[in-house]
Amino acid sequence: MNPNDLLTVRNLNVSYGESKVLFDIAMDVRPGSVVACVGRNGAGKSTLLKSIAGFIKNVSGTVTCDGVSLLGVRAFDIAKMGIKYIPQDKKVFSDLTVRENLELGSYATKDYNWDQVTDYFPKLKQLMDRKAGFLSGGERQMLMVGRAILGRPKILLIDEPTEGLAPSIVAHLKDVFKEMSKKTALVIVEQNLPLVCAIAEKIYAIKEGRIITELVGERIVANICEGYL
Amino acid sequence: MIDTQLLISGVIFGLSIGSIFFLMAIGLSLCFGLMRIISLDQLLYYSVGAYITYTISVYSGNMWLGALGGLIVAGILSFAVERFIFLRIYERDIAFTMITSFGILIGGVGVIKAIWGLVPRPVPMPIMTQMSIMGTEIPVYRLIVVVIAALVYAGIWLFLNRTITGKAIRAGIENVEHVEGLGINVYRLFTITFIIAGTLSGLSGGLHAPLIMVDPQMGLEVMPFIFMVVIIGGLGSIKGTLISALIVGQVVSIGSLIYAPLAQMAPFAIMLLILLVKPTGLYGSKLLKR
Amino acid sequence: MLNIFRWWWGIGLAFILLVIIRVFLPLPFSNEIIIFSIYVMGCSFLLGRVGFISFGQPAYLATGAYATAFYLFYFGTNPYIGILIGIAAGIVMSLLVGPLFVRLRSDYFALVNLALAVIIFYMMQKVLAPITQGDNGLWFLTNMKSTPILDITKPKEFYIFAFLVGLAVWALYKYLDDTLYGACCLASKINEDKVDFLGYSNFKIRLLAFVIANTTTALAGSMYAIYLGFVSPEMTSAHRAADPVVVTILGGVGTLYGPLVGSVAYTGMKDLISNLIGNWELFIGFLLVFIMLAGEKGIWGSLEPRLKKVFSGKRA
Numbered sequence: 053m054n055p056n057d058l059l060t061v062r063n064l065n066v067s068y069g070e071s072k073v074l075f076d077i078a079m080d081v082r083p084g085s086v087v088a089c090v091g092r093n094g095a096g097k098s099t100l101l102k103s104i105a106g107f108i109k110n111v112s113g114t115v116t117c118d119g120v121s122l123l124g125v126r127a128f129d130i131a132k133m134g135i136k137y138i139p140q141d142k143k144v145f146s147d148l149t150v151r152e153n154l155e156l157g158s159y160a161t162k163d164y165n166w167d168q169v170t171d172y173f174p175k176l177k178q179l180m181d182r183k184a185g186f187l188s189g190g191e192r193q194m195l196m197v198g199r200a201i202l203g204r205p206k207i208l209l210i211d212e213p214t215e216g217l218a219p220s221i222v223a224h225l226k227d228v229f230k231e232m233s234k235k236t237a238l239v240i241v242e243q244n245l246p247l248v249c250a251i252a253e254k255i256y257a258i259k260e261g262r263i264i265t266e267l268v269g270e271r272i273v274a275n276i277c278e279g280y281l
Numbered sequence: 282m283i284d285t286q287l288l289i290s291g292v293i294f295g296l297s298i299g300s301i302f303f304l305m306a307i308g309l310s311l312c313f314g315l316m317r318i319i320s321l322d323q324l325l326y327y328s329v330g331a332y333i334t335y336t337i338s339v340y341s342g343n344m345w346l347g348a349l350g351g352l353i354v355a356g357i358l359s360f361a362v363e364r365f366i367f368l369r370i371y372e373r374d375i376a377f378t379m380i381t382s383f384g385i386l387i388g389g390v391g392v393i394k395a396i397w398g399l400v401p402r403p404v405p406m407p408i409m410t411q412m413s414i415m416g417t418e419i420p421v422y423r424l425i426v427v428v429i430a431a432l433v434y435a436g437i438w439l440f441l442n443r444t445i446t447g448k449a450i451r452a453g454i455e456n457v458e459h460v461e462g463l464g465i466n467v468y469r470l471f472t473i474t475f476i477i478a479g480t481l482s483g484l485s486g487g488l489h490a491p492l493i494m495v496d497p498q499m500g501l502e503v504m505p506f507i508f509m510v511v512i513i514g515g516l517g518s519i520k521g522t523l524i525s526a527l528i529v530g531q532v533v534s535i536g537s538l539i540y541a542p543l544a545q546m547a548p549f550a551i552m553l554l555i556l557l558v559k560p561t562g563l564y565g566s567k568l569l570k571r
Numbered sequence: 572m573l574n575i576f577r578w579w580w581g582i583g584l585a586f587i588l589l590v591i592i593r594v595f596l597p598l599p600f601s602n603e604i605i606i607f608s609i610y611v612m613g614c615s616f617l618l619g620r621v622g623f624i625s626f627g628q629p630a631y632l633a634t635g636a637y638a639t640a641f642y643l644f645y646f647g648t649n650p651y652i653g654i655l656i657g658i659a660a661g662i663v664m665s666l667l668v669g670p671l672f673v674r675l676r677s678d679y680f681a682l683v684n685l686a687l688a689v690i691i692f693y694m695m696q697k698v699l700a701p702i703t704q705g706d707n708g709l710w711f712l713t714n715m716k717s718t719p720i721l722d723i724t725k726p727k728e729f730y731i732f733a734f735l736v737g738l739a740v741w742a743l744y745k746y747l748d749d750t751l752y753g754a755c756c757l758a759s760k761i762n763e764d765k766v767d768f769l770g771y772s773n774f775k776i777r778l779l780a781f782v783i784a785n786t787t788t789a790l791a792g793s794m795y796a797i798y799l800g801f802v803s804p805e806m807t808s809a810h811r812a813a814d815p816v817v818v819t820i821l822g823g824v825g826t827l828y829g830p831l832v833g834s835v836a837y838t839g840m841k842d843l844i845s846n847l848i849g850n851w852e853l854f855i856g857f858l859l860v861f862i863m864l865a866g867e868k869g870i871w872g873s874l875e876p877r878l879k880k881v882f883s884g885k886r887a
Contacts (some may be wrong), residue, residue: 107458127461128461128462128466128467129466132464136462136463136464139458139462143455145455145459146455147451147454147455148448152452153452155445156463157463159449159465160465160466313678366864370863375677376618376622376624377863379624379678380624380820380859380863381860381863383626383816384817384855384858385860387813387852388852388853388854388856390852390853390856391851391852391853391854391856392853394850394852394853395850395853505685505689508682508683508685511682512679512682512683512686541697545689545693546693546694549686549687549690552683553671556675556683560674561676
């Protein structure tokens, strides 16, 4: 194990009841880097993120962040430690305003980094007092990311952030992720290979619950990645 | 037709009954909204609230002090029950929690019988004054009950809309998993909600005590009405609960003026009608067990 | 031949045990157990197979009981016809409310059923008091004429009758479990969307289950009426609503013999404990909570796998 790593995953096995979903996953995330997981639907990418974030009970192996084990820790405590998971469903609290949605992001830590959020997503500033239920898909995704970064997280686990969004918003998110990765490590599950290749430092290709390859450096090109999809 | 005097007193009577139903049903509704449990044991806290009110008002002669004591004891009791029982079973399905809470309810009624006996007890009305509204004599106590319920509604509204914890609870009613993902200890929210529910149930029992006789089965007697309120309003909706409590209160009171057995039958008929049109009640969402 | 034997031997064994109970324990106790377990069977089926928890079973019990009582009090003398009328009333009642109720989510279903039980209580106690004689109840023990072959007005022969009815009810439910319909019920409990995708109608499956279960309950009601010779609104009061649910849980949800085991245990404990301490509710309430916390399998549910092990070990 490299002491410089922020997040280390070793021998991670996950099962839903009888069926096993992930086999012996090993993964390292350096501080300030972007790590991407690619693979087909159902390969177990989302499960990997969820099990790191503490949402899945049946997990064995080791997951450590800064030397602290995350296995068996409750999901909200993991989030409190600065490991924020952004699910793919783009569900915001539609009955609450944008400001209230954001506020809840730092409920536990009471650390409100408003400037950062409005800096990345100026659009949210104008929408502050609108009910989140009236936002568009792109605005919801911005809100979800904004909600997570308000409390200065150490690691962001992002599940399919660009799925179903307009190209202009995807481009905006790409810039934000790139900018963000200077302070926060990102683990992104994504199908959009051009985006992944543009920002990721390391790519794990996952197939049928196993990591089949690890791409770094100049091998991160879209057509090589495609071979693993 | 019914003459105006009877009608006015009927409306006030309905308002006060509706207020008590509201205080009681709000707990059930909130617990369902956030934790997805049907907490039948709220009816136990209602009875406990009434009995504590009775005991304290016998010894101190002050019913208000009794109601205060009742809501405090009910709150403490609900906290204990939540800690020792519900905390272990939140993740089970709804039938499971419902049966467990029913067990708590009848077990608790057994304890009440053991402590206070089977004889119905009267609680004196603290204010005997009558007030004249448009030539009709109205007991002031009933008006005070309505005012208290209105204050509680305002308080709950402020809590849910103005405090961060309340906002987290509203968010949790929409999606508990996302709230958890934001680093919020949802079990603490559950505990807070459960205590609020239990306390309000205790308060409604205390306020109801002078209007009826306090007896061990009182929780089971009020149960169908509370159910109707919750079903008509839609589980999990505070606004729906308020509106349906007022409807049921009026139907019970005006119905009994027209033909006595209507008091029980009419709300039931209305409930069936509403379910026929909207199977989740007036404001109920399509939320399922998470 | 062997298959038929295998199919029947579980039920047979259970009922042989009942005969043994009859020999050693007083008659009222045995009668109570059989009727009670028929009563619980419907609730257990709804909860275990269709996933509907019903706190309103007393409503259907009272439907059957009062239908029988009305016939015997006002019109006829033959208890057998009384029972048939009770069953018919059960079918009519469940067809009346069923289409509305089974559309509801299981949480609303539970609440609405309990409300129905209370409404029927008020109807019998107050609204229909001129016909039902309110709290006094209807007494018709002397109205019943003796019947040829099996005279069910006598407790001893009633036991034989109840025994046969119980056997038939059990065979019916075991048969249901084996059919495609039983599988559909279970499927609709576990995942209703997928049942839709397979081309079955959730509504029809549930309605049929609702009618079957509540008709069974009504049958138990009319048997109570015949056996006791009177009915009163007390049988449908909210305090009794817990009984079938408690016994279902006690015996083990959805198991075939659960209701029987649960009824024996419940009736037995009720007799024992109410003799020792007067506070029956206190005990049963906390017992229920305890069983739920300990794993909700109930008595039969925890015994069954062990028994199977023992018997399959012997055969091999």
